[in-house]
Amino acid sequence: xxxxxxxxxxxVLTALMLFPVYWMLNVSLTPQQDMRKSPPDLFPLHPTFxxxxxxxxxxxxxxxxxxxIGLGTVALTLVLAAPAGYSLAKLRPxxxxxxxxALLIAxxxxxxxxxxxxxxxxxxxxLLNSWWGLIIADSTIAVPFGVMIFTAFxxxxxxxxxxxxxxxxxxxxxxxxxxxxxxxxxxxVTVSLFSFLWAWSDFVFANTLDGGGDLRPITLGIYKYxxxxxxxxxxxxxxxxxxxxxxAVLLVLAQRYVAAGVTAGAVKD
Amino acid sequence: xxxxxxxxxxxxxxxxAEVSGSGRPAxxxxxxxxxxxxxxxxxxxxxxxxxxxxxxxxxxxxDLSLRDYTVRSFVAGDAPFSGWDNFQKxxxxxxxxxALRHTMVFTFVSIAFQYVIGLALAVFFNRHFRLSAVLRAxxxxxxxxxxxxxxxxxxxxFNSESGVVNYxxxxxxxxxxxxxxxxxxxxxxxxxxxxxxxIPFNLVILYSGLQNIPAELYEAASLDGASAWQVFRRITFxxxxxxxxxxxxxxxxxxxxxxxxxxxxxKGGPGDSSSTLATWSYQLGFGTLLPxxxxxxxxxxxxxxxxxxxxxxxIRVQRRQEA
Numbered sequence: 001x002x003x004x005x006x007x008x009x010x011x012v013l014t015a016l017m018l019f020p021v022y023w024m025l026n027v028s029l030t031p032q033q034d035m036r037k038s039p040p041d042l043f044p045l046h047p048t049f050x051x052x053x054x055x056x057x058x059x060x061x062x063x064x065x066x067x068x069i070g071l072g073t074v075a076l077t078l079v080l081a082a083p084a085g086y087s088l089a090k091l092r093p094x095x096x097x098x099x100x101x102a103l104l105i106a107x108x109x110x111x112x113x114x115x116x117x118x119x120x121x122x123x124x125x126x127l128l129n130s131w132w133g134l135i136i137a138d139s140t141i142a143v144p145f146g147v148m149i150f151t152a153f154x155x156x157x158x159x160x161x162x163x164x165x166x167x168x169x170x171x172x173x174x175x176x177x178x179x180x181x182x183x184x185x186x187x188x189v190t191v192s193l194f195s196f197l198w199a200w201s202d203f204v205f206a207n208t209l210d211g212g213g214d215l216r217p218i219t220l221g222i223y224k225y226x227x228x229x230x231x232x233x234x235x236x237x238x239x240x241x242x243x244x245x246x247x248a249v250l251l252v253l254a255q256r257y258v259a260a261g262v263t264a265g266a267v268k269d
Numbered sequence: 270x271x272x273x274x275x276x277x278x279x280x281x282x283x284x285x286a287e288v289s290g291s292g293r294p295a296x297x298x299x300x301x302x303x304x305x306x307x308x309x310x311x312x313x314x315x316x317x318x319x320x321x322x323x324x325x326x327x328x329x330x331x332d333l334s335l336r337d338y339t340v341r342s343f344v345a346g347d348a349p350f351s352g353w354d355n356f357q358k359x360x361x362x363x364x365x366x367x368a369l370r371h372t373m374v375f376t377f378v379s380i381a382f383q384y385v386i387g388l389a390l391a392v393f394f395n396r397h398f399r400l401s402a403v404l405r406a407x408x409x410x411x412x413x414x415x416x417x418x419x420x421x422x423x424x425x426x427f428n429s430e431s432g433v434v435n436y437x438x439x440x441x442x443x444x445x446x447x448x449x450x451x452x453x454x455x456x457x458x459x460x461x462x463x464x465x466x467x468i469p470f471n472l473v474i475l476y477s478g479l480q481n482i483p484a485e486l487y488e489a490a491s492l493d494g495a496s497a498w499q500v501f502r503r504i505t506f507x508x509x510x511x512x513x514x515x516x517x518x519x520x521x522x523x524x525x526x527x528x529x530x531x532x533x534x535x536k537g538g539p540g541d542s543s544s545t546l547a548t549w550s551y552q553l554g555f556g557t558l559l560p561x562x563x564x565x566x567x568x569x570x571x572x573x574x575x576x577x578x579x580x581x582x583x584i585r586v587q588r589r590q591e592a
Contacts (some may be wrong), residue, residue, distance in 0.1 A: 006398035009336045013390070014404045021410055023433055024422045030448065036431045080315050087311035099312065101584070106323050108580035110526040112547050113569035116554050116562070117326025118334060123344065135339065140322055147315060172307045174334075201415035203529045208555055219417045223533065226421055233425055240418040247413040258413070262473040 024244075028052070028237035035233055052239030059239050062221035065131060066200050069217055070246075071137035073199035074192045077142040081191060084151020084186070086176050090162060100151070103144040114140055114207040122209055131215045135204040142195035149261070153187035154180060180262045190261040193254055200246055327573075333566035343562055349437055355567040362564075364541050372525065372545040372575075375460055380520045382464045384513070387471025392505065394472070397480045405476070412469035422535035423462040424449065427534075454540035455535045459543055463530055471516055478512030479505065511590050518583040525576050546572045 002099050027035075028051050029044035034055075118137050119128075127133035157180060172178070203219045210216055216218040222239050251258060334355050342348040359365060390391040394405045411419060426433050427448035448458045482505065490500050528547040531537060537544030537552060542553065546568055554565030 003398040005397055006393075007400050010393070010398065010400060010404045013393070014407050015469070017408055017465075018410060019425060020419070021414075023426055024279050024418070027425060040431060040433055042433075045404050047524060083311040084315035087308050091304070091308035091311060093308035093312050096312075102319065104584060105577070105580060106319065108526075108573075108576045109323070109327065109577060110528070110547060110569065110572050112526070112528050112551050113330055113566075113573055114323075115328055116333065116550075116566055116569055117328075117330040119554075120329045120343075120562075136322060143315070143318065148458050172304075172311075176311070191525050197413060200508050201417070203533070204551075210557070214511075219415055222417050222421060226424075226533075236421060237425070240421055244414050244418050247410070247415070251406065251409060251413055255409075258409055259406075259473055259477075262409075262412075262470060265475040 018185060021244075024237050024240055026239050028234055029116060030234050032232060032234060035231075042160070048234070051232070051234035051236075052242075054232070054235040055238045055242050058225075059218065059221045059242070062216055062218040063242065065215040066217040066219070066243075068215075069131055069134050069138060069202075070196045070199045072132065072140045074195045076135060076139045077146045077191060077195040078188065080143055081140075081146030081150050082181065082188070083176065085187075086151055086154050086180055088151040089154035090157070090159075090180075091172070100148075103147055106140075106144040110203045111141070112201060115204050118205070119208055127209075129210050129214075131210075132201075133203055134210055134217070135199070138199040138202050139195070141198045141202070142191070146191040149187050149191050150184065153184055157183055185261070186257065189254060190257045193250055193257055194261050197250065200243075210257045330566050330569060331467060333562050334564075334570050336563060337429070338562040343560075351563070355563040356571075359564050359567045359571070364544065366547050367429075367541045368544050368549040368568075371456055371541075371543060372547070374456065375463070375527070375531075376524045378460050379463045379467060379524050380517060383467035383471045383520060383558050384517060385469050386464070387516075388475050388509075389525060390468070390472045390511075391475035391479055392501065394476060405472070405516060408472055409469045411466050416529040417468070417533055419462065419466055422531050423458070424534050427458050449535055450539060452539050455539060455543035459531045461535050463524070463527060466530070467520065467524070472521075474516045475509065478509050478516075482508050483585055515583070515590075518579060518586060521579045522576055523575075525572065525579070535547065546575075565592060 026042070026044050029047040029049070030041060031046055032050065034041060034046070052087075087178050088100065093099075114137070118133075122128045122133050161179060161183070162175055165179045170178070201219065202217070203223065205216045206220045207223065210220065218239070222236065222243060225236055225239060226227040335350060335352060336348040337351040337354065338348040386458050388480075394401055399525065428445045429435060429445055429450055432448070434448065438446065446454055448454050486508075490504055493504070518532070526547060527545070528551060531543055531545060531548050532551060535543045536556070537548040541549075550565050550568035550572060552565075553561045553568060
């Protein structure tokens with residue numbers, strides 16, 4: 001009986017919290033002529049898909065670019081962070097403590113400062129407006145986080161497992177590849193998930209480093225859309241809905257990894 | 270968006286060489302050196318990466334802030350060294366005071382509400398009821414959405430003529446508010462949106478902190494007939510203190526950096542009414558047709574300095590907890 005009351009309160013709280021998300025969906029389905037209506041329709045009474053049609057017409061290439069940049073960032077982050085995490089957790093290189101501190105501090109640097117530094121460098125190298133320049137810039141958000149997740153996770157792998165692999169004659173790299181990586185699946189999923197989401201949502205780097213290229217990510221697609229066109233809010237919100245799909249899919253598929261990623265290491269275990 | 274703990278207790282398994290002492294020292298030394306090189310080889314790419322894509326951009330930014338740049342000299346790369354001029358210019362600028370004040374207000378008000386609401390929700394979800402896990406997962410959505418999505422949604426909700434927020438207020442007899450267009454309301458508007466985005470993070474961390482409080486304590490309290498408020502004040506809150514400290518400090522470090530949300534919703538305006546150090550720095554560097562890279566970089570470096578102060582505090586608190 002009591003539990004049912006809590007469920008009810010919980011439902012109300014969740015509905016309140018998710019109202020903006022609902023509103024985004026509602027507006028995306030509202031016909032253009034009803035957009036300025038007062039009072040606004042609280043439900044999509046006359047749903048229209050015109051907003052979504054313009055997404056398909058205008059924004060599809062941006063979505064492709066974001067996917068490319070997201071996957072590229074995941075690959076780069078894993079390649080750098082997994083071996084480094086293993087080394088910090090198990091091989092204990094000289095200066096490992098200092099490196100850990102550097103990674104903590106790296107996460108405190110504001111993105112806007114990094115963007116300004118990158119802008120100068122990319123200008124010199126002619127990398128502005130390139131998708132792989134964005135992959136490099138976006139990876140700076142995920143790499144320190146990735147190393148820390150891998151280090152924390154791999155410290156928990158029993159030393160016996162690694163010693164056994166050594167006795168069987170495997171070298172350090174072989175041990176890492178065929179023993180450590182497979183048991184670190186959870187950490188791999190968590191790091192991939194977050195690096196993808198961050199690269200997908202990046203706005204600062206995209207807006208400073210990729211203003212005029214052919215391959216622009218979806219965040220810029222929406223931003224330019226708002227700038228050029230602040231009338232068709234159904235199309236803007238339809239784009240926003242589509243841009244949120246990866247987050248929604250990942251939340252459904254990998255819910256426990258999301259929670260793990262948020263809490264990992266931030267709290268003493 | 271979390272910081273993981275890197276330092277684990279250094280309980281080394283003593284290497285064979287260290288234990289046996291005698292034997293064949295030359296061979297053992299060679300072996301030890303090889304394993305040290307392997308350890309280094311596994312972190313070498315990371316070190317190279319950090320040098321190229323963290324240290325070098327930061328150095329470039331520092332260099333920018335110490336030179337007198339124009340668009341032309343920025344491309345040509347021959348700007349004259351000007352020492353602390355840019356910093357002086359920035360500190361004398363009439364925008365500096367408001368931007369610093371807005372940064373502080375934005376950060377502290379956001380964090381206070383995120384924390385209190387997050388904690389209340391964490392305590393609520395800590396009870397067992399049907400759908401509790403599903404609803405808790407749904408609460409993560411605002412945090413996972415791309416910022417441009419949340420920012421544009423809130424912009425439209427806050428629209429003064431057709432926004433749904435003003436529509437709801439009208440039920441309570443409140444006159445329409447020019448949320449994003451009035452200098453008095455622009456900062457509160459972006460703070461409200463930012464609180465909404467930050468609640469999930471606080472909820473998840475505090476919830477996991479609650480899970481670690483032993484159930485026996487609550488059983489004992491309920492045997493003693495303690496009220497819900499007493500339980501919270503005497504057990505939950507004090508035992509959660511370390512987790513709370515970490516949550517608040519992490520929030521501080523991250524909220525100081527917030528840029529996208531404010532930029533997309535108000536561009537720091539109207540006037541300077543919602544500009545923070547982050548948006549101001551961007552405004553100087555990229556926001557106009559005549560970029561002022563030097564002063565922009567100077568503001569960015571000041572922001573790093575502030576973030577570092579709180580960052581080091583975070584590291585201290587975390588270290589102390591581990592000890």
